[in-house]
Amino acid sequence: MDWLERVAKLRRWTSKDVRAPHKPLLLLYALGSFQRDADGELRYSVVEGELKRLLEEYGPSHPTTPAYPFHHLVSDGVWEVRTDRGPGSPGTGVRVLRDSGASGRLAPGLRAALRKEPALLGRLVRVLLDFHFPPSLHTDLCEAVGLDLDLAETAGLTGAPGGKERAVRRQRDRRMRELVLTAYEFQCAFCGYDGMLGASTVGLEAAHVRWWSHDGPDEVDNGLCLCSLHHKLFDKGVLGLGAGHRILVSQRFVGRSEASRRQVLALAGRPVIGPQAGIEPVAGRHREWHAEQVFRGAPRQP
Numbered sequence: 001m002d003w004l005e006r007v008a009k010l011r012r013w014t015s016k017d018v019r020a021p022h023k024p025l026l027l028l029y030a031l032g033s034f035q036r037d038a039d040g041e042l043r044y045s046v047v048e049g050e051l052k053r054l055l056e057e058y059g060p061s062h063p064t065t066p067a068y069p070f071h072h073l074v075s076d077g078v079w080e081v082r083t084d085r086g087p088g089s090p091g092t093g094v095r096v097l098r099d100s101g102a103s104g105r106l107a108p109g110l111r112a113a114l115r116k117e118p119a120l121l122g123r124l125v126r127v128l129l130d131f132h133f134p135p136s137l138h139t140d141l142c143e144a145v146g147l148d149l150d151l152a153e154t155a156g157l158t159g160a161p162g163g164k165e166r167a168v169r170r171q172r173d174r175r176m177r178e179l180v181l182t183a184y185e186f187q188c189a190f191c192g193y194d195g196m197l198g199a200s201t202v203g204l205e206a207a208h209v210r211w212w213s214h215d216g217p218d219e220v221d222n223g224l225c226l227c228s229l230h231h232k233l234f235d236k237g238v239l240g241l242g243a244g245h246r247i248l249v250s251q252r253f254v255g256r257s258e259a260s261r262r263q264v265l266a267l268a269g270r271p272v273i274g275p276q277a278g279i280e281p282v283a284g285r286h287r288e289w290h291a292e293q294v295f296r297g298a299p300r301q302p
Contacts, residue, residue, distance in 0.1 A: 031106075134207075206225060248291075
C-alpha cells in the first residue's frame with residue numbers, strides 16, 4: 001500500500017475553485033493524536049469542539065461542520081469509524097454521531113505502517129501541508145493539531161529522482177521569491193517595510209495570492225512581496241486585495257492597540273505599493289480566488 005499516494009489523492013468535494021480542506025484537517029488531527037497515543041480513539045462528542053475550531057481557523061470562510069469529514073474520510077481508506085453498536089459510520093448527522101458514541105481513528109493498515117516505519121508520519125504530514133495549505137501556516141497548524149514538528153519535517157519527499165514520493169509533488173520554481181521581491185523593489189506591498197541585514201533582506205517574503213497548494217502558479221502576477229506579519233495575515237484572511245488593487249481588511253479582525261490600528265486597521269482602502277513600472281500587477285483571477293476562498297467576512301470601510 002502506497003500511503004503517501006493515497007493521502008495525496010484524498011477525494012474532496014469540489015465546486016470550481018472552492019477550498020475544501022475538511023479531510024486534510026481531520027487527518028492531520030488524527031496523525032497528531034496517533035503520535036501521542038497510537039492506540040487511542042477520537043470520540044466525536046469529545047473532539048467535535050476542537051475540530052470545529054480548526055475548521056473555523058484553517059478551513060473555508062463559510063460555516064461548516066466536522067461531521068462531514070468524520071464520516072466521509074472513511075471512503076479514502078485511511079480512517080475508520082465505529083459506534084457503540086459496532087463498526088461503521090452512522091452518517092453525517094451531528095446528533096447521530098454524538099448519540100451513537102461514534103469514534104474514529106486511523107485505518108488499521110495505516111496504523112500498522114506507521115508503527116513499522118515511524119518516519120512515514122512526517123512524510124504524510126508534509127504531503128497534507130504542501131497540498132492544502134500555504135507555508136506561512138504550516139507551523140501554526142502543526143501546533144494546533146498537536147503534531148511534533150521534528151517528525152513533520154523530513155527530507156524523504158525529495159528522494160531519488162523518479163521515486164514514488166517525488167512523483168506525488170509539484171515542483172516549486174525557486175526563482176519565484178527573487179522575481180517577486182524584485183518586482184516590488186524589496187518592500188512590503190502593504191506597509192512599505194524594506195528591512196535589510198547587511199546586504200540581505202530580512203522579514204520579506206514572496207506570498208502566493210492563489211495558494212500554490214491550490215494550483216497557484218509560481219508567476220509574478222500571482223505574487224506579492226509582503227513582510228512576515230502581513231504575509232501571515234494575508235494567508236489567514238485578515239487582509240485581502242480589492243478592486244483597483246486596494247487593500248482589504250476584514251471586519252472580523254479586532255485589534256484594540258495602537259500597533260493593531262497602525263499595522264492592520266489603517267491599511268483598509270490603501271493602494272498596494274508596486275509593482276514597478278512594466279510589470280503586471282496581481283491578475284484578477286488570482287485576486288478573485290483569494291477574495292472568495294481565503295478572505296474572511298466583509299471588508300472594513302476605509
